[in-house]
Every structure is written in structure tokens, then in C-alpha cells.
Amino acid sequence: MKLQTLFALLTFVVMLAALYAIFIYAPTELTMGVVQRIFYFHVSSDWISFLAIFFAVTYSIRFLMTGERELDTKAAAAFEVGFIFCTLGIVSGMIWAKPVWGIWWTWDPRLTSMFVLWLIYIGYLMLRRLLESPEQRARLSAVFGILGAVDVPIIYMSNRWWRTQHPQPVMGGGESSGLEPQMWVAFFLALTAFTLFYLYLWKIRCNLEQTTETVETLQRQIEIRLKEAR
Amino acid sequence: MNYLFAACAVIWFLLFAYVFTIAKRQQKIQDELARIQELLDHPRNPGK
Numbered sequence: 001m002k003l004q005t006l007f008a009l010l011t012f013v014v015m016l017a018a019l020y021a022i023f024i025y026a027p028t029e030l031t032m033g034v035v036q037r038i039f040y041f042h043v044s045s046d047w048i049s050f051l052a053i054f055f056a057v058t059y060s061i062r063f064l065m066t067g068e069r070e071l072d073t074k075a076a077a078a079f080e081v082g083f084i085f086c087t088l089g090i091v092s093g094m095i096w097a098k099p100v101w102g103i104w105w106t107w108d109p110r111l112t113s114m115f116v117l118w119l120i121y122i123g124y125l126m127l128r129r130l131l132e133s134p135e136q137r138a139r140l141s142a143v144f145g146i147l148g149a150v151d152v153p154i155i156y157m158s159n160r161w162w163r164t165q166h167p168q169p170v171m172g173g174g175e176s177s178g179l180e181p182q183m184w185v186a187f188f189l190a191l192t193a194f195t196l197f198y199l200y201l202w203k204i205r206c207n208l209e210q211t212t213e214t215v216e217t218l219q220r221q222i223e224i225r226l227k228e229a230r
Numbered sequence: 231m232n233y234l235f236a237a238c239a240v241i242w243f244l245l246f247a248y249v250f251t252i253a254k255r256q257q258k259i260q261d262e263l264a265r266i267q268e269l270l271d272h273p274r275n276p277g278k
Binding site for chain 1: 231233234236237238240241244245248249252255256259260262263266267269270
């Protein structure tokens with residue numbers, strides 16, 4: 001059995017365990033009720049948007065240092081999949097906010113900085129579409145990605161630095177922060193499942209990007225042959 | 231309960247839609263690869 005298939009199976013099993021823990025094992029929160037279970041999806045999605053940026057920046061820096069095209073491919077794949085999870089984090093947060101805060105959205109520091117991250121993701125993907133030269137595209141998007149990553153620590157610290165509508169952090173947020181032990185189990189299973197799923201999608205997306213590059217190389221060879229034939 | 235259902239529905243719909251677009255792109259690029267390979271193997275009969 002291929003390693004990728006085994007990884008997909010592992011992801012599937014952990015995802016099933018996470019869903020069981022979220023909907024059955026974890027207790028219902030007293031104040032918010034059943035809607036609090038969105039928390040497990042919302043925080044996991046946001047965690048992946050940060051992880052994706054970390055991946056993308058690491059590969060972008062390595063690309064700028066070495067010039068290896070494969071590293072640029074990995075950074076681009078990390079950004080694209082990260083954009084999906086960033087969107088999920090924002091949308092799930094909005095659906096959670098409506099019954100709890102009474103509004104879908106507010107321009108508070110945490111939400112605004114997260115929205116800026118979403119725009120950075122879109123900017124990166126648009127930049128790659130607009131630039132035709134592969135070398136220029138790789139170099140400029142790497143620089144853009146590295147600069148965009150500055151937003152991540154701002155998001156993380158926003159509800160520590162400023163008083164926000166967004167709740168205080170669950171982890172490292174002082175004495176009042178924390179979760180019930182069963183909630184921690186569900187939370188860590190959800191984080192693991194989303195991380196595995198992200199890695200699986202990222203790997204598939206890398207393969208797709210590499211196949212696309214092979215096709216472009218072959219197309220260039222054909223053009224050279226046609227010119228020679230003339 | 232409705233909001234929880236809505237959140238789950240949106241999350242899984244978006245994820246499956248993304249996986250579907252990746253599969254579509256993979257299929258398209260593999261078809262293109264096969265066509266180019268054919269073109270390189272038989273340069274005088276590019277249509278076959």
C-alpha cells in the first residue's frame with residue numbers, strides 16, 4: 001500500500017475519532033450550550049491558517065536562499081491550502097458569533113487582523129496568477145509571503161494586547177483560561193485531525209504543482225522542436 | 231443547534247469542494263501530459 005494511502009487512512013480514522021469526541025464525548029458547555037462545539041472546528045481551522053503561513057514562510061526563505069524551484073512549489077501549495085482553512089476559520093467564527101454575540105461580525109482587533117490575514121492569502125494567490133515569468137513569480141511571491149507573515153503574531157497577541165469582543169485565549173490566557181479535561185481531549189483530537197488533513201491536502205497540492213511544471217517543461221520542448229523543424 | 235449544523239455544513243462543503251477542484255485539476259493536467267507525451271512520441275501525427 002502506498003504511503004499516501006496509508007496517510008489518508010490515518011487521517012480518516014483520526015477525523016472520525018475527533019468527530020466522536022466533539023459531538024458525543026465532550027460535555028456541553030453551560031453558558032453557550034451546544035453551539036460552543038463550533039469552537040473545535042473554528043480554532044482548528046485558525047491553527048491551520050497559522051501553520052500554513054509557517055510552512056510557506058519557511059519554504060519561501062529557503063527558496064530565496066537556494067533558488068530551488070521545488071521549494072517555491074511547496075510554499076505556493078501551503079498558501080493555497082492555508083487560504084481554504086483561513087476561510088473556514090472566519091466563516092465558522094461568524095456562524096458562532098451570531099447566536100453568542102448577536103452579530104455576525106465586528107471590527108475588533110482579533111477579527112480585523114484575521115481578516116487582514118485572509119486578504120494576504122488572496123493577495124499572494126492573485127500575485128502568482130498575475131505574474132507570467134516563473135522566476136519573477138517565485139521570487140516576488142516569496143517576498144510577499146514573508147512580509148505577510150508579520151500579521152500572524154499580531155493576530156495571536158491581539159486579544160492579549162487589546163480589550164476585544166473576541167474571548168480571551170483558552171491556552172496561556174491566565175488563571176481564568178482553560179477547558180474541562182474532556183474538552184481538552186476533543187480539542188487536541190480536532191487539532192490533530194485538521195493538521196493531518198492539512199498535510200494530506202498540501203502533499204496532494206504539491207504533487208499537482210510538480211505535474212503542472214512537468215507539463216510546462218514538455219510544452220517548452222515542443223515549442224523548441226517546432227522551431228527547429230521550421 | 232441550527233448554528234452548529236450550519237457551521238458543520240459549511241466547513242465540510244468547502245473542504246469537499248476544494249478536494250473536488252484539486253481532483254479536477256489533477257485530471258486535466260494528466261490529460262494534457264498524456265497529449266504532450268503523444269505529441270513528442272509521434273511529432274508528425276500530432277492529432278493522433
